[in-house]
Amino acid sequence: MSLxxxxxxxxxxxxxxxxxxxxxxxxxxxxxxVPVDVKAEFVRRLVAAGLPIVEATSFVHPGWVPQLAxxxxxxxxxxxxxxxxxxxxxxxxxxxxxxELGLEHIAIFGSATETFASNNLNRTFDEQFAMFxxxxxxxxEAGMDVRAYVSMCFGDPWEGTVPxxxxxxxxxxxxxxxxxxxxLGDTIGVATAGHVKALVAAFxxxxxxTDRLAMHFHDTYGQALANTFSALQAGITTFDASxxxxxxxxxxxxxxxxxxxxxxxxxxxxxxxxxxxxxxxxVGTSTWMAGHLGRPSPxxxxxxxxxxxxQSAP
Amino acid sequence: MSLxxxxxxxxxxxxxxxxxxxxxxxxxxxxxxVPVDVKAEFVRRLVAAGLPIVEATSFVHPGWVPQLAxxxxxxxxxxxxxxxxxxxxxxxxxxxxxxELGLEHIAIFGSATETFASNNLNRTFDEQFAMFxxxxxxxxEAGMDVRAYVSMCFGDPWEGTVPxxxxxxxxxxxxxxxxxxxxLGDTIGVATAGHVKALVAAFxxxxxxTDRLAMHFHDTYGQALANTFSALQAGITTFDASxxxxxxxxxxxxxxxxxxxxxxxxxxxxxxxxxxxxxxxxVGTSTWMAGHLGRPSPxxxxxxxxxxxxQSAP
Numbered sequence: 001m002s003l004x005x006x007x008x009x010x011x012x013x014x015x016x017x018x019x020x021x022x023x024x025x026x027x028x029x030x031x032x033x034v035p036v037d038v039k040a041e042f043v044r045r046l047v048a049a050g051l052p053i054v055e056a057t058s059f060v061h062p063g064w065v066p067q068l069a070x071x072x073x074x075x076x077x078x079x080x081x082x083x084x085x086x087x088x089x090x091x092x093x094x095x096x097x098x099x100e101l102g103l104e105h106i107a108i109f110g111s112a113t114e115t116f117a118s119n120n121l122n123r124t125f126d127e128q129f130a131m132f133x134x135x136x137x138x139x140x141e142a143g144m145d146v147r148a149y150v151s152m153c154f155g156d157p158w159e160g161t162v163p164x165x166x167x168x169x170x171x172x173x174x175x176x177x178x179x180x181x182x183x184l185g186d187t188i189g190v191a192t193a194g195h196v197k198a199l200v201a202a203f204x205x206x207x208x209x210t211d212r213l214a215m216h217f218h219d220t221y222g223q224a225l226a227n228t229f230s231a232l233q234a235g236i237t238t239f240d241a242s243x244x245x246x247x248x249x250x251x252x253x254x255x256x257x258x259x260x261x262x263x264x265x266x267x268x269x270x271x272x273x274x275x276x277x278x279x280x281x282x283v284g285t286s287t288w289m290a291g292h293l294g295r296p297s298p299x300x301x302x303x304x305x306x307x308x309x310x311q312s313a314p
Numbered sequence: 315m316s317l318x319x320x321x322x323x324x325x326x327x328x329x330x331x332x333x334x335x336x337x338x339x340x341x342x343x344x345x346x347x348v349p350v351d352v353k354a355e356f357v358r359r360l361v362a363a364g365l366p367i368v369e370a371t372s373f374v375h376p377g378w379v380p381q382l383a384x385x386x387x388x389x390x391x392x393x394x395x396x397x398x399x400x401x402x403x404x405x406x407x408x409x410x411x412x413x414e415l416g417l418e419h420i421a422i423f424g425s426a427t428e429t430f431a432s433n434n435l436n437r438t439f440d441e442q443f444a445m446f447x448x449x450x451x452x453x454x455e456a457g458m459d460v461r462a463y464v465s466m467c468f469g470d471p472w473e474g475t476v477p478x479x480x481x482x483x484x485x486x487x488x489x490x491x492x493x494x495x496x497x498l499g500d501t502i503g504v505a506t507a508g509h510v511k512a513l514v515a516a517f518x519x520x521x522x523x524t525d526r527l528a529m530h531f532h533d534t535y536g537q538a539l540a541n542t543f544s545a546l547q548a549g550i551t552t553f554d555a556s557x558x559x560x561x562x563x564x565x566x567x568x569x570x571x572x573x574x575x576x577x578x579x580x581x582x583x584x585x586x587x588x589x590x591x592x593x594x595x596x597v598g599t600s601t602w603m604a605g606h607l608g609r610p611s612p613x614x615x616x617x618x619x620x621x622x623x624x625q626s627a628p
Contacts, residue, residue: 004535005468005475009508009544107397154319161319184321189618192584193543194323221318222614223579223584226539230323263536269535270506303501 003279004270015274016236018184019050020261022034022289024058024088026246028067029257032293034087036070040077042289043085046243049281055107056085059094074148075101086147090220095135099142106139107147107183108132110174111274112167115158116151125245128147129173136177142146147218148179153199164202172286182213183240186227189220191231214238217259219245219298224259225267238266244297259298278306318584318591329588331552333497333528334365334575336403336450336603338372340560342381343571346607349383354391357399358602360557363595365575370399373408400461409449413456420453421461421497422446423588424488426481429472430465430501450491462493463530465512469504478516486520496527497554500541503534507544514548528552531573533559533612538573539581546587553578553605558600558611574613576600594619 023043027034029137033043037059046054056078060071064159085107089095098106110132111117114125132148139146152159153167157306171182184199196215203213215231215238218225228239245260279301287306290297297303348356353371362367370392376383387395395585396501396602400419403409412420412527424446425431428439435442445463453460467471467481485496510529517527529539529545529552542553579593589598601620604611611617 004504004506004507004537007506007508007512009511012508024498051507108353120506192318192321192581194326194585195319197323219614220618222574223318223581224582225536226543228541229543230359262534266535266538267506267537271508300533304534 004241006272008272012273013237017052018277019238019240020046021240022243022246024055026242026258028065029247030293032066034292036073039074042280045285056082056087058088059097059313068205070100085268089113092135094196095139101177105145108172109149111151112162112170113152113156113159116156128291134167139203140178146175146179147181149183149185151185151187153184154186154195155188157188164199168202168206183216184215186218191216191227192223193226196227196230197234210235215241216240218257225263243282244302245299262299262301266301271288319367320586322586323502326546326585327551331366332589332591333552333554334360334368335338335554336560337559338369340556340572342379342585343561344607347381348385348606349614350604359599362568364591368399370396370401372402373411374404404553406449421436422514423463424484425486426476427466427470430470447491454492460493461495462488463497464502465499467498468509471501471502478513480519481513482516497530499530499561502533503532505541506537507540510541510544511548525547526555530554532571533573539577556614557596558603560612576613576615
């Protein structure tokens, strides 16, 4: 396979961590319901491809997200291997399920805006932190690691542009509760490269270093990789991505969604930045999953390489 | 319409020039044959949308590129307005047609690699410059401006990675012949952000400043805008783009082609970089053209905004 030429650029990290969200954030936003055995194989393939963190599913109420209603069954299928995989937990009831399974990592999902807190969490901006407090406290007491997603960090479909100070306020309050890492989400894909640097700088001024920040870009307006390059220059070393570009935001105006893991890996390979992921294996996995979903992957790299790599899937 | 928040980044130019290649490079690589009156309206709409340079067509032999076999008819249709639009001219026969029409700008199409020179020009790498010499000399004598495309500047499907020294050699020889600007083409889309900076730096070491360089990125692997951001940091201020992302390279492995004008404009708007283009008008034009081509635009911005802007087309 033809990889890009490795030409390092100035001011880049030597290594980044790719946080794979395809099985949770990706499948959650696909219209198709994928059988649980296919999901389990999807997760196993992604782990086998070298992805260091694979968020497996969400313990959200099945009525809210029918795509992930089989979360308990999936985690049972994954067994011991599943214990180290993060699972999204919306509330204490979800935490109870994570504790019963002996999981080591959970993620919570907060909002940087009042309107999204209201629409998605049924809380005010301030009330969400009170809601998360016992969940995070109990998880930390049990020795769990807690990641906090912050949604709508750049723009909000109802409120427009989101001030960086407001995102920093939400983020620091989630860290103060006990979260170890923030995933700053461009939920509707309106971030551009200068805005990314401004947000990272604002967190820095508030004492939150890049070691506690991850970026979660959506490609709605084609900006995800330009924003990633800008974030790399700002010192970010953890990036969320979704195998094959699965998923999207139901509130966004188009079907384009998460940054594709393959497109991110291709860029990192070109920059000579280590990541530990086998590109051919991920492309093969996404090509296989596209068959189950009955539509081509939106990832440019999967489309460009898919045919030639399909046979090399694990 | 919701534009991205304007947040400037360090080291960016205040203004860039978008060189629109949709009517030539875009339609040349589409399988559909577009009627000449639709092409003329396409060009007029793009000019009306504020695009400062719109390459109209190519005087290549109709047997080679049937999509552009109506070049003479198109230029006649465009009339006086067409004289200031660049037209691709492959050889002296094409130049004769440009001279007859009183055109002010032509473009020639060279290769950075031996194999593409052989396959596309039927010349060796060295012979291509002898072939271009009389064309450029006569055009300059007639007071025409000559742009030189350099294809395969990053990778070549037969030769793999292309050394920057080889690209600089091809580029400087074309400038020495009398070209005023080089358009450095990532014909198969394999450039990544560090490679872009290395190529611009190599030209700088050879005495060719960024004022004589344009970048022509393809989005085959999703890298076009990340590469654009990197090129902006390197001082490049002219970017080729294709309305709606029309076209592609027939030698590339997938259907993804030129950087979409709309996606570029969106990024520039986010960075607060002036360009003079009316985004809504270009989106409306691409949505209209997608109807003629019978398929959706590959541009992320067109897909995200197309529905809401279709009624605002000129």
